[in-house]
Amino acid sequence: MIFDEILLDDIDEEIDMSENYTPLPYFLTIKESNIDGLGLFAKENIDRGVDLGVSHVHHHKFLNGYIRTALGGFVNHSEEPNCKLIDNKTEMNLYTLKDIKSGEELTLKYKLYNPVEIIDER
Secondary structure, rough: HHHHHHHHHHHOOOOOOOHHHOOOOOEEEEEEEEOOOEEEEEOOOOOOEEEEEEEEEEEEOHHHHHHEEEHOOOEOOOOOEEEEEEEEEOOEEEOOEEEEEOOOOEOOOOOOOHHHHOOOOO
């Protein structure tokens, strides 16, 4: 069964997405980063250990086996990160490792990919 069909078949009522869906928690924003391009920033203080939400959804048809959400797509790398990923088998959630101050960029320690692994072997 197609992923969209599963989601739509489980909904018995019409949902107004403008009221229910937000790509980021209300206390985060995306803006220009001193690290690289755009980054994820706190709009208010965030305590250590907070689950910020789903950053990646596992799916076998995508590079590295996952799809990034807005939360996962804009978090930049740091050797001294203030966030970490927790893998829950079907998705990964972004958690704060320490208290984060308003205006501070959220970061992870990660490797992007191994270029050899993305060669199409058809």
